[in-house]
Amino acid sequence: MSLTGKRILIGVTGGIAAYKSAELVRRLKERQAEVRVVMTDSAKAFITPLTLQAVSGEPVSDTLLDPAAEAGMGHIELAKWADLIVIAPASANTLAKLTAGLADDLLTTLCLATPAPLAIAPAMNQQMYRHGATQDNLHILAARQVMIWGPAQGAQACGDVGPGRMLEPMELVALVERHFIETKVQAQVTTHIKAQPLAGLKLMLTAGPTREALDPVRFLSNHSSGKMGFALAEAAVALGAEVTLVAGPVALSTPLGVTRIDVESAKQMQAAVMGAIAQQQIFIACAAVADYAPKVVAEHKIKKTAADSLIIELTKNPDIVAEVAALADNPFTVGFAAETQDIEIYARDKLQRKKLDMIAANNVALAGQGFNSDDNALSVFWSNGHVDLPLANKSQLAHHLLTLIAERYYDTH
Ligand code: PMT
Numbered sequence: 254m255s256l257t258g259k260r261i262l263i264g265v266t267g268g269i270a271a272y273k274s275a276e277l278v279r280r281l282k283e284r285q286a287e288v289r290v291v292m293t294d295s296a297k298a299f300i301t302p303l304t305l306q307a308v309s310g311e312p313v314s315d316t317l318l319d320p321a322a323e324a325g326m327g328h329i330e331l332a333k334w335a336d337l338i339v340i341a342p343a344s345a346n347t348l349a350k351l352t353a354g355l356a357d358d359l360l361t362t363l364c365l366a367t368p369a370p371l372a373i374a375p376a377m378n379q380q381m382y383r384h385g386a387t388q389d390n391l392h393i394l395a396a397r398q399v400m401i402w403g404p405a406q407g408a409q410a411c412g413d414v415g416p417g418r419m420l421e422p423m424e425l426v427a428l429v430e431r432h433f434i435e436t437k438v439q440a441q442v443t444t445h446i447k448a449q450p451l452a453g454l455k456l457m458l459t460a461g462p463t464r465e466a467l468d469p470v471r472f473l474s475n476h477s478s479g480k481m482g483f484a485l486a487e488a489a490v491a492l493g494a495e496v497t498l499v500a501g502p503v504a505l506s507t508p509l510g511v512t513r514i515d516v517e518s519a520k521q522m523q524a525a526v527m528g529a530i531a532q533q534q535i536f537i538a539c540a541a542v543a544d545y546a547p548k549v550v551a552e553h554k555i556k557k558t559a560a561d562s563l564i565i566e567l568t569k570n571p572d573i574v575a576e577v578a579a580l581a582d583n584p585f586t587v588g589f590a591a592e593t594q595d596i597e598i599y600a601r602d603k604l605q606r607k608k609l610d611m612i613a614a615n616n617v618a619l620a621g622q623g624f625n626s627d628d629n630a631l632s633v634f635w636s637n638g639h640v641d642l643p644l645a646n647k648s649q650l651a652h653h654l655l656t657l658i659a660e661r662y663y664d665t666h
Pocket residue numbers: 459460461462476477478479480481482519538539540541542543544570571572573574575587588589590591592603615617623624625626
């Protein structure tokens with residue numbers, strides 16, 4: 254794997270394995286990484302700064318309080334420069350200093366001052382490695398997300414056999430590569446989650462009008478075109494949701510990726526919603542459901558009579574959104590409110606009365622928005638909050654509303 258553009262700071266501490274650091278630096282450079290080396294004083298007893306300067310092609314830093322060095326790349330700059338710090342070899346003494354948060358030399362100061370991830374390749378005598386203090390330090394560092402690479406087992410320079418050998422340079426290079434691959438994947442996942450805030454959620458919504466039959470050829474209905482609800486369904490798919498759309502009679506095609514259930518009356522809409530609500534995490538009621546339906550549906554076409562008036566008795570339809578919100582295991586429930594005056598008062602009253610999590614109110618008395626237009630404006634209310642989404646086309650508005658719904662959903666779940 255190429256490490257082009259990756260800035261890796263290698264920390265070298267005192268230990269016989271320090272001679273392997275030159276090889277590590279060379280192998281990283283071969284992969285086009287930018288490498289800088291910081292040494293502790295005791296490291297210099299095992300390898301010279303000149304060797305590490307030669308292989309890295311950069312001056313080696315070793316002192317904290319050197320005005321000349323600070324005039325070049327100062328220690329804070331160096332701490333900010335690194336994408337990754339690898340201490341190899343990491344002595345027991347340096348592990349203890351890192352655990353305690355000491356900053357008495359350049360390397361430990363950098364480790365405190367950097368936002369970069371830190372990896373350590375322990376190298377020490379097997380007895381020192383097994384000591385409780387060293388083991389405790391390693392546990393604490395691991396809990397702080399420090400990556401512990403190695404050590405390996407085997408014969409040691411001092412003649413002992415056991416754990417404490419630094420990993421070989423090529424093993425460390427492979428771990429560096431794996432770290433950058435994992436970081437990239439993690440970044441992609443985070444971006445994906447941000448772009449798809451509804452990923453993994455099942456969302457059901459209602460859209461359009463309902464038709465309440467008077468006789469075989471006539472019905473009561475309203476001017477809802479379904480545009481707002483269909484825009485929401487399309488946007489919800491784009492934001493990652495699995496979408497079921499329960500649609501009243503509209504002349505719109507089904508957005509890609511949406512499961513659509515067509516219904517006519519409020520009672521049919523209620524049955525379709527209640528049949529699948531148990532699987533949903535979010536429910537949005539955008540349909541303009543008729544509040545009343547004729548009490549009796551005439552079997553044959555109602556005939557005109559000599560009388561000047563015709564009285565039709567209506568009976569209340571089920572309130573679908575209130576029924577969903579009242580379920581014991583209810584989804585996050587969002588209602589709409591079509592109002593012509595005192596928007597906030599009526600919307601908040603519906604929010605409370607129907608026990609909704611959120612309500613999106615629109616002023617359907619204004620020209621160019623609301624029923625059957627391409628644009629809309631919404632005032633969104635929840636128990637302790639309110640956001641106005643200004644006039645925009647229904648598609649943009651749907652994205653804004655769903656982003657808000659996702660935020661509120663995750664705030665409450
Ligand atoms: O379809 P378009 O032409 O794009 O127009 C969009 C719209 C104006 C229809 C839409 O933005 C809208 O306001 N929908 C809700 C209309 C409505 O019925 O509002 P309401 O205030 O009467 O009802 C309040 C809430 O209760 C709504 O969520 C409604 O779906 C729900 N309700 C109402 C009655 C009922 N029997 N069952 C319900 O679930």
